[in-house]
Amino acid sequence: MEDILKGRIIRKRKHGDVIFLDLRNKNGVEQLALRKSYFGDDYESFKDKIHIGDIVEVSGDYFTSNTGTNTLGIHTYDVLTQCHSPSKIKTRPNIDTRRNNRGFDLLTSQxxxxxxxxxxxxxxxxxxxxxxxxxxxxxxxxxxxxxxxxxxxxxxxxxxxxxxxxxxxxxxxxxxxxxxxxxxxxxxxxxxxxxxxxxxxxxxxxxxxxxxxxxxxxxxxxxxxxxxxxxxxxxxxxxxxxxxxxxEEIGFYDYINGEIGMDSRVIKLEELNDKIPFNKRKNYPMDEESRGYFLHDLFESLIQEERDxxxxxxxxxxxxxxxxxxxxxxxxxxxxxxxxxxxxxxxxxxxxxxxxxxxxxxxxxxxxxxxxxxxxxxxxxxxxxxxxxxxxxxxxxxxxxxxxxxxxxxxxxxxxxxxxxx
The missing domain is CATH 3.30.930.10 (Bira Bifunctional Protein; Domain 2)
Known part of the structure; x- marks a missing residue:
């Protein structure tokens, strides 16, 4: 019984009387081979049907290529969806385009x-x-x-x-x-x-x-x-x-105290505020009801530096x-x-x-x-x-x-x- 694969053709290359193709689907990338030795006089007409970007259904038998790659030798080749912009698949877009149009990103990057x-x-x-x-x-x-x-x-x-x-x-x-x-x-x-x-x-x-x-x-x-x-x-x-x-698990105060070398529970609010990076300071009232907010901002500035x-x-x-x-x-x-x-x-x-x-x-x-x-x-x-x-x-x-x-x-x-x- 022949094996059947469905997916998109993403690469094409010729080697003598064999055209090698890469077919991609949810299982990964499979190598296909269109061999003149199998198709004989029909080889040229089959060759003209192959286009980068087409979604196809192929059937055939597996063999091992000269490079040791498991390859499906094509017996039948049917185009399910034709690609009218094959050049888009050949060019990797920049990062802004990849994020703005994720479809291009997925098409061009395994x-x-x-x-x-x-x-x-x-x-x-x-x-x-x-x-x-x-x-x-x-x-x-x-x-x-x-x-x-x-x-x-x-x-x-x-x-x-x-x-x-x-x-x-x-x-x-x-x-x-x-x-x-x-x-x-x-x-x-x-x-x-x-x-x-x-x-x-x-x-x-x-x-x-x-x-x-x-x-x-x-x-x-x-x-x-x-x-x-x-x-x-x-x-x-x-x-x-x-x-x-x-x-590692560590208490909130233990972490801050270890980083600043002082007891953050009792340190004056003015000193606490001075230890927060200038661009991250807020205009909190200088009273004890604000201590938790000062501690929160200081903690966030410290923990963000933990890269290891x-x-x-x-x-x-x-x-x-x-x-x-x-x-x-x-x-x-x-x-x-x-x-x-x-x-x-x-x-x-x-x-x-x-x-x-x-x-x-x-x-x-x-x-x-x-x-x-x-x-x-x-x-x-x-x-x-x-x-x-x-x-x-x-x-x-x-x-x-x-x-x-x-x-x-x-x-x-x-x-x-x-x-x-x-």
């Missing part, structure tokens, strides 16, 4: 094609791992009537039916928590979120976020879950040079993550972890705050600090907290950053099919 196949596989591995751990997937929608607690700027639009302003979601957290109050347990959502911020190597205004909640869990449970997920990805995708599943270490930070200033429970032995920090590879954060997890009074107070404090309009916050979320959110732990992850880590890429735009231009 490496890019394999990369996006890996991206799809990694997403599938992540989902399957969560299903195996007993989590169920939700969809909370993209348009919102209200903003949320994230300090990132909103994308907004106007509804035609009532001329009211709508918000494009920055997070799925509050909606998922409302579902948990309603009785759903161990849920996650993997979907697009939108933040009207910068475009660059580490940031995209549109990205894919994993938000996950484990009922009756604490942050340590999700740290273990994340370790298991990374090991699974190691096994299925391969271990990159950065070895993201191997990291994978670090998981335990604890984070409560002012930054207002939806997280505080440590009982150190109320200045939230019970959470943040994972960093090459100085970039791609995952965090926390024990969720379920106390209604404290949650309302902390949201109001952050809203006032950032100058948001309190009326635009989600009253339904606060009302559901009154009913009672079950004890739980939450995890958030940027899928694009995780993909970039596992593909040894420094720019998230290279894992996004069609990234936005600067």
């Amino acid at each position: 490496e890019s094609l394999e990369r996006f196949n890996k991206i799809g596989k990694l997403t599938s591995v992540l989902r399957m791992y969560l299903y195996e751990q007993g989590f169920i997937e939700m969809d909370t929608g993209i348009l919102r009537n209200t903003t949320d607690t994230s300090k990132a700027r909103d994308f907004t639009t106007i509804a035609n039916w009532n001329k009211q302003e709508l918000y494009i979601r920055k997070s799925t957290e509050q909606k998922l928590k409302q579902l948990m109050v309603g009785g759903l347990e161990d849920i996650f959502e993997l979907g697009k979120v939108f933040r009207n911020e910068d475009v660059g190597k580490e940031f995209s205004p549109e990205f894919t976020a994993l938000e996950l909640y484990k009922t009756f869990g604490v942050y340590e449970d999700l740290l273990d879950l994340m370790k298991g997920m990374l090991k699974r990805i190691d096994n299925e995708i391969g271990i990159p040079r950065t070895k993201p599943s191997e990291f 270490r994978n670090i998981t930070i335990i604890g984070y200033p409560k002012e930054i993550t207002v939806l997280s429970k505080r440590f009982e032995n150190d109320p200045s920090l939230s019970e959470e972890f943040r994972m960093f590879v090459r100085g970039g954060s791609y995952c965090y997890g926390c024990t969720e705050l379920i106390d209604y009074e404290e949650q309302k107070k902390r949201i109001e404090e952050q809203t006032k600090f950032w100058g948001k309009n309190e009326k635009k916050l989600d009253d339904n979320f606060i009302e559901m907290l009154k009913i009672g959110l079950p004890p739980c732990a939450g995890l958030g992850l940027s899928l694009e950053r995780l993909q970039a880590v596992y593909l040894d890429l420094d720019d998230v735009r290279d894992v996004i099919a069609f990234p936005l231009k600067k």
Whole structure:
């Protein structure tokens, strides 16, 4: 029985009375051979049918070429789709064109094609791992009537039916928590979120976020879950040079204190501000209510320089993550972890705050600090907290950053099919 292959012809070369072709499909690149010894008088007419870029179906028998390459000797050759711009396939476009028109990138680079196949596989591995751990997937929608607690700027639009302003979601957290109050347990959502911020190597205004909640869990449970997920990805995708599943754990204050050689809990705010790079300083009020914000900015400036270490930070200033429970032995920090590879954060997890009074107070404090309009916050979320959110732990992850880590890429735009231009 003859073998059958389908795919696109990406290369053609003549060697005596044999025309060698490279056919590419999802399995990789196969070498084909059109031999005059097989076709005889029909060889010339068959030869004229072959064009770079055509999608074809071929059948034949395998043999080993003189160079030792496994090759399909063509017996039949049918054109399924004709390519009318073969020159486009022969020329590798520049990086801007590759990002703007990913189709050309994939056509001209086997490496890019394999990369996006890996991206799809990694997403599938992540989902399957969560299903195996007993989590169920939700969809909370993209348009919102209200903003949320994230300090990132909103994308907004106007509804035609009532001329009211709508918000494009920055997070799925509050909606998922409302579902948990309603009785759903161990849920996650993997979907697009939108933040009207910068475009660059580490940031995209549109990205894919994993938000996950484990009922009756604490942050340590999700740290273990994340370790298991990374090991699974190691096994299925391969271990990159950065070895993201191997990291050291260190407390938030211990890390900062070790870097600056001082106790960041008691250092004067003026001194703390001086240790933040000048171009990253904010005009926070010089009072103790701002200490967490100063520490956050200092920490970010320090961790970004970590290019040779994978670090998981335990604890984070409560002012930054207002939806997280505080440590009982150190109320200045939230019970959470943040994972960093090459100085970039791609995952965090926390024990969720379920106390209604404290949650309302902390949201109001952050809203006032950032100058948001309190009326635009989600009253339904606060009302559901009154009913009672079950004890739980939450995890958030940027899928694009995780993909970039596992593909040894420094720019998230290279894992996004069609990234936005600067």
